[in-house]
Amino acid sequence: MAADAPEVGAGAHLARRYVACALVLLLFTAAMVVMERSGLKRSWIASAFLLVPVVLYASIGLACRTTEAAQYFVAGRSVPAVYNGMAIGADWMSVASFMGLAGLLYTNGFGGLAYVLGWTGGFCLIAFFIAPYLREFGQYTIPDYLGERYGSHWPRALGLCVTAGCSLMYVVAQIYGVGLITARLTGFGFEMGIFVGLGGILVCSFVGGMRAITWTQVAQYLILVIAFLVPVLWLSVQQTGWPLPQWALAQQLKKVNERERELMADPRERAAAAAFRAEADAYAQRLHDVERALVDERVALQQRIDDAAMHGGASVNELRAARRALQALPKDADAAREVWARAREADLERAQPLGGMPPQAQMIHADDGTQVSSAQRSRLDFVALVFCLMAGTAGMPHVLARFYTTPSVSAARRSVTWALLFIALLYVCAPVLAVLVKYEVLTTVVGTPFAELPRWIVEWSKTEPSLVSVVDINHDGVLQLAELHITPDILVLAAPEIGGMPFAVSCLVAAGGLAAALSTADGLLLTIANALSHDLYFNILHRGPPTDRQVALSKVILLFVALVAAYIALQRPAGILLLVTPVFSIAAATIFPALVLGIAWPAANRWGATAGMAAGFGITLYYLLTRSLGGVDERALWFGIQPESAGVFGVPVAFAVHIVMSLATAQRAKRTVVEGAVRQP
Amino acid sequence: MRPLALWLTLVWALVSFVPPFFAREPWLQIDGASLAMWMAAQVGPLVYVLLAWLYERRASRLEAQQRAQRGG
Numbered sequence: 001m002a003a004d005a006p007e008v009g010a011g012a013h014l015a016r017r018y019v020a021c022a023l024v025l026l027l028f029t030a031a032m033v034v035m036e037r038s039g040l041k042r043s044w045i046a047s048a049f050l051l052v053p054v055v056l057y058a059s060i061g062l063a064c065r066t067t068e069a070a071q072y073f074v075a076g077r078s079v080p081a082v083y084n085g086m087a088i089g090a091d092w093m094s095v096a097s098f099m100g101l102a103g104l105l106y107t108n109g110f111g112g113l114a115y116v117l118g119w120t121g122g123f124c125l126i127a128f129f130i131a132p133y134l135r136e137f138g139q140y141t142i143p144d145y146l147g148e149r150y151g152s153h154w155p156r157a158l159g160l161c162v163t164a165g166c167s168l169m170y171v172v173a174q175i176y177g178v179g180l181i182t183a184r185l186t187g188f189g190f191e192m193g194i195f196v197g198l199g200g201i202l203v204c205s206f207v208g209g210m211r212a213i214t215w216t217q218v219a220q221y222l223i224l225v226i227a228f229l230v231p232v233l234w235l236s237v238q239q240t241g242w243p244l245p246q247w248a249l250a251q252q253l254k255k256v257n258e259r260e261r262e263l264m265a266d267p268r269e270r271a272a273a274a275a276f277r278a279e280a281d282a283y284a285q286r287l288h289d290v291e292r293a294l295v296d297e298r299v300a301l302q303q304r305i306d307d308a309a310m311h312g313g314a315s316v317n318e319l320r321a322a323r324r325a326l327q328a329l330p331k332d333a334d335a336a337r338e339v340w341a342r343a344r345e346a347d348l349e350r351a352q353p354l355g356g357m358p359p360q361a362q363m364i365h366a367d368d369g370t371q372v373s374s375a376q377r378s379r380l381d382f383v384a385l386v387f388c389l390m391a392g393t394a395g396m397p398h399v400l401a402r403f404y405t406t407p408s409v410s411a412a413r414r415s416v417t418w419a420l421l422f423i424a425l426l427y428v429c430a431p432v433l434a435v436l437v438k439y440e441v442l443t444t445v446v447g448t449p450f451a452e453l454p455r456w457i458v459e460w461s462k463t464e465p466s467l468v469s470v471v472d473i474n475h476d477g478v479l480q481l482a483e484l485h486i487t488p489d490i491l492v493l494a495a496p497e498i499g500g501m502p503f504a505v506s507c508l509v510a511a512g513g514l515a516a517a518l519s520t521a522d523g524l525l526l527t528i529a530n531a532l533s534h535d536l537y538f539n540i541l542h543r544g545p546p547t548d549r550q551v552a553l554s555k556v557i558l559l560f561v562a563l564v565a566a567y568i569a570l571q572r573p574a575g576i577l578l579l580v581t582p583v584f585s586i587a588a589a590t591i592f593p594a595l596v597l598g599i600a601w602p603a604a605n606r607w608g609a610t611a612g613m614a615a616g617f618g619i620t621l622y623y624l625l626t627r628s629l630g631g632v633d634e635r636a637l638w639f640g641i642q643p644e645s646a647g648v649f650g651v652p653v654a655f656a657v658h659i660v661m662s663l664a665t666a667q668r669a670k671r672t673v674v675e676g677a678v679r680q681p
Numbered sequence: 682m683r684p685l686a687l688w689l690t691l692v693w694a695l696v697s698f699v700p701p702f703f704a705r706e707p708w709l710q711i712d713g714a715s716l717a718m719w720m721a722a723q724v725g726p727l728v729y730v731l732l733a734w735l736y737e738r739r740a741s742r743l744e745a746q747q748r749a750q751r752g753g
């Protein structure tokens with residue numbers, strides 16, 4: 001489809017094709033809604049929403065296959081600005097943005113807005129200080145720029161380590177998301193979902209490199225943005241009568257605030273909170289003497305099973321529940337300690353008002369330091385996170401590499417503006433979706449008798465109880481907010497069902513999530529593979545090889561990295577956002593200062609860059625590890641800043657060390673600065 | 682270009698880092714939430730688009746002028 005796209009004169013033709021692609025998607029969704037009402041099976045609809053987009057991506061990927069190095073690494077440097085903007089949008093809006101952001105804004109309230117500001121504001125730094133200069137210098141990868149600009153293998157090697165490490169962590173989160181969505185769409189298990197999704201990723205990046213993923217990402221952007229906006233507009237019309245998300249936000253936020261105040265004063269909510277506190281106390285009791293508590297628990301459960309079997313007094317369900325509880329008991333004291341400590345923490349969280357969620361409108365906690373919820377941040381912590389996300393965005397290799405693909409410096413600049421516009425379109429709607437869904441949950445779900453729970457709760461809690469669960473802890477037969485647990489990662493996927501939309505819209509949203517995950521995973525895998533093949537093998541280990549060997553090696557590495565990432569994702573790591581956020585701190589404290597000083601300061605040299613990157617990385621990693629392993633100890637935090645924002649310490653240290661070392665070694669390093677490396681386009 | 686980039690960076694910093702410090706001021710509440718919330722959720726991202734667009738326009742104009750001077 002887009003094989004000839006980059007050639008001159010193809011612009012209008014391309015625009016027509018992608019507009020047609022968007023219209024076909026809307027018509028396809030409408031047709032599926034009609035067929036659903038005519039009785040088409042849900043499994044057929046879900047399969048269609050998985051297959052049609054994947055076939056589209058595969059077709060584009062195969063049509064753009066290449067073995068030419070310039071096409072494979074930088075799409076022939078011929079991608080028009082507006083399409084590069086869309087590709088950056090798809091590359092950037094990962095499963096964390098698509099699925100995690102609105103979910104986080106739902107559970108953490110507007111404290112989660114740090115992500116909206118951070119993930120958009122970073123593009124201003126890219127526009128002003130990085131993108132046009134990178135394009136002018138014209139390399140293949142970010143470590144490549146560092147190596148050539150500073151004339152040394154050390155900055156290249158450090159850049160390579162950070163690029164590969166950060167991108168690997170990031171891609172694991174994407175593949176985890178792919179597994180979740182594919183499992184949801186197909187009914188396969190999570191493990192099978194991961195490998196089906198992996199096939200979709202590899203068919204683009206493996207055969208056509210940057211050229212194939214660019215044109216696939218344009219289609220993926222269209223699908224993901226439509227998939228996100230449809231439920232937002234639907235809920236806006238449903239709740240306010242107007243298809244204006246921002247108007248709906250203003251209207252519904254007041255109602256959510258009012259409902260939250262009612263729930264905080266509701267005696268039934270307080271009873272549920274008290275029951276969770278009592279359960280937490282029981283866990284605390286067990287944690288005093290874990291060995292003995294474990295033995296007692298095992299004996300009591302065995303006794304119940306024996307009594308039921310001997311006297312027949314218990315129902316089959318009770319007997320089954322007792323057997324399940326016995327099987328689920330931790331195997332030894334260490335495992336019990338870990339499980340019970342985690343359960344106690346979860347109970348204490350849910351014993352707080354609103355089930356541990358801060359009031360929606362509160363961005364930060366009170367000046368006296370009292371927190372309504374542990375999810376709330378202080379002013380300084382909020383600002384620190386915004387800063388880390390911004391600087392991390394401006395140092396994220398898979399996004400920066402996209403600026404090498406434009407035909408000129410001015411096109412690189414224009415593509416930042418387009419990218420920011422396309423990204424902002426989704427990001428300004430994420431808070432709206434969070435508020436509209438919260439309104440639905442607080443008004444139509446909370447207070448429902450357990451016997452009449454909506455279908456989505458029953459289905460989700462049956463298939464994935466770790467993602468959605470309900471428990472009648474105060475035994476009043478009615479669902480309280482504290483008794484409902486929704487994992488933030490699935491809120492967007494569940495939004496159509498929560499809002500009572502047709503199943504086809506749920507599938508459209510899942511297809512959008514899949515597009516977000518696939519597009520980012522493609523970009524990340526290519527970034528890792530290119531860095532390892534181009535920078536490590538052909539620039540550090542073996543210089544000057546034939547370019548066709550570079551492409552072949554990059555493809556082999558890409559396949560290997562994809563399998564490693566899939567293996568890690570199979571271990572079901574922490575939540576998507578938890579996995580992604582520290583990556584920004586590391587990129588902010590290493591690549592960002594080296595890029596900015598390399599571009600803006602001619603005196604920056606190899607010694608400064610190497611020492612600055614090492615120092616930034618060291619301090620960030622030190623803070624991340626020492627303050628987050630074994631739980632966050634609030635008293636040990638510097639200025640109350642959470643570990644994921646460690647980059648706020650790493651960035652100034654990296655800049656300072658870079659500058660001091662460059663000045664100190666100015667005479668020695670003068671000759672190593674590459675002519676033309678510092679530009680003013 | 683540098684003064685323009687620095688001025689735009691100043692606006693960027695004001696929009697990004699100042700409003701959160703006033704997030705709990707009762708006199709800065711609009712429609713059930715603080716001004717800082719509205720800045721972060723809606724205004725901030727749109728201001729960033731505007732800043733990137735202004736920079737791109739100005740830089741392209743300067744480039745065209747430089748090309749014309751070199752050509753003349």
